[in-house]
Amino acid sequence: DTQLTQSPSSLSASVGDRVTITCRASQDIDTYLNWYQQKPGKAPKLLLSGASNLETGVPSRFSGGGSGTLFTLTISSLQPEDFATYYCQQYDNLLFTFGPGTTVDVK
Amino acid sequence: QVQLVESGGGVVQPGTSLRLSCAASGFSFSDYDMHWVRQAPGKGLEWVAVIWYDGNNKYYAESVKGRFTISRDKSTNTLHLQIHSLRAEDTAVYFCARDRTSDGTLPLDSWGQGTLVTVSS
Numbered sequence: 001d002t003q004l005t006q007s008p009s010s011l012s013a014s015v016g017d018r019v020t021i022t023c024r025a026s027q028d029i030d031t032y033l034n035w036y037q038q039k040p041g042k043a044p045k046l047l048l049s050g051a052s053n054l055e056t057g058v059p060s061r062f063s064g065g066g067s068g069t070l071f072t073l074t075i076s077s078l079q080p081e082d083f084a085t086y087y088c089q090q091y092d093n094l095l096f097t098f099g100p101g102t103t104v105d106v107k
Numbered sequence: 108q109v110q111l112v113e114s115g116g117g118v119v120q121p122g123t124s125l126r127l128s129c130a131a132s133g134f135s136f137s138d139y140d141m142h143w144v145r146q147a148p149g150k151g152l153e154w155v156a157v158i159w160y161d162g163n164n165k166y167y168a169e170s171v172k173g174r175f176t177i178s179r180d181k182s183t184n185t186l187h188l189q190i191h192s193l194r195a196e197d198t199a200v201y202f203c204a205r206d207r208t209s210d211g212t213l214p215l216d217s218w219g220q221g222t223l224v225t226v227s228s
Binding site: 043089097 | 142144151152153154157166168169202207210211212213214215216218219220221
């Protein structure tokens, strides 16, 4: 089964900062990688699918890239509403896996 | 608009069974694969199970295989999760989610608000 790791596990940042989160897969998953944002007490929200396809309504400051085993989620200029936990997720061989998450909090 | 509403959670004793439900509306339920995802208190997301749009295929995380059963009722547009032999480690918020079945990466594009299951004696 494909495992996902994320780094860092948490980071502290300020409004306006550029933030990059990395997701690494244990084997080649092409671009079968999605990203979610979750705020405390809320359901996750889909941000990007297929590694780099932004969901309708998601601000353009969010971007994603990568393929194979290494992926990134970048927030170009962090906004107050972006403080949250971010998860990558993959689909491979009929099973789904989430990464352990990266928490972005206020510096 | 798409709406997913979970129910059936609560405080239950170890070893008992529980059935969670997820009422779907605002979309053609029979056209979409449906999932259960859980989140233990203070922990990350754990994918639990998926049932294909037609109900003919079901797949489970290794951690729940044999104790959890996912099902769907197209007459009532409802997704279910039957959990047997509940353990303390099953304590979590259980979310139902829809995947975008037409997209090869199967992203989970709609989620319910979750229902909390607490396993405690």
